[in-house]
Amino acid sequence: MTSTKNGYFISFEGIDGAGKSTHVDAFRKLMQERYPEKEVVMTREPGGTSLGEQLRNLLLEAPMNLETEALLMFAARREHIAQVIEPALASGKIVISDRFTDASFAYQGGGRGLSLDKLNDLERWVQGRSDGSLLQPNLTILFDLPGEIAEARRSKVRAPDKFEKMDLDFFERVRQEYLRRARNDSERFHLVDATQTPESIWNGLKLIQIAL
Numbered sequence: 001m002t003s004t005k006n007g008y009f010i011s012f013e014g015i016d017g018a019g020k021s022t023h024v025d026a027f028r029k030l031m032q033e034r035y036p037e038k039e040v041v042m043t044r045e046p047g048g049t050s051l052g053e054q055l056r057n058l059l060l061e062a063p064m065n066l067e068t069e070a071l072l073m074f075a076a077r078r079e080h081i082a083q084v085i086e087p088a089l090a091s092g093k094i095v096i097s098d099r100f101t102d103a104s105f106a107y108q109g110g111g112r113g114l115s116l117d118k119l120n121d122l123e124r125w126v127q128g129r130s131d132g133s134l135l136q137p138n139l140t141i142l143f144d145l146p147g148e149i150a151e152a153r154r155s156k157v158r159a160p161d162k163f164e165k166m167d168l169d170f171f172e173r174v175r176q177e178y179l180r181r182a183r184n185d186s187e188r189f190h191l192v193d194a195t196q197t198p199e200s201i202w203n204g205l206k207l208i209q210i211a212l
Helices: 020-034 050-061 066-090 101-111 116-127 147-154 168-184 198-205
Strands: 008-014 040-044 094-098 139-144 189-193
Touching: 008 020, 008 066, 008 101, 020 040, 020 094, 020 139, 020 198, 040 066, 050 066, 066 094, 066 101, 066 116, 101 116, 101 168, 139 168, 147 168, 168 189, 189 198
Parallel strands: 008 094, 008 139, 040 094, 139 189
Antiparallel strands: none
């Protein structure tokens, strides 16, 4: 993992319906209260920049080739890193992103079946630093939920995008790739049992300490 100087980078991850969006803004407020001397930057992927938001609309709605989808995801990410994440970290800010690269491995890799080798190549290209390190979050909070429970939750919300319309098998593959990533990088990941009540989840999130 690359150094983020005096900044700190946090990502929220999980399959659609796992509940991460319920807590991410409250966690931002918690970080701002806990570290009042630090600016907290809230952002998201795909998106985070003007170009990224335009690409987000295409990625979430337009049918496209799988490799095109992955390339556009990483194109939006490169812009996001260059315009938002790296400048904020270099200025000592706390960055919280609703999704980052783990989502590409989970959705395009685990869910859609794109070669993980290709995703690894894109990750090294887009997130590689001049010192040979790789930009990754300091902390990734992963909301883990069985696919059938997430599916029931998704059915109660707004009109679904093209990913939210995928079947249960797709989301179980996404979930398993997230868990594989968490096992392989256990120091970075904080796993949340998203079957708990929102109150219990929030009480657990409040216990998370970060080392600035």
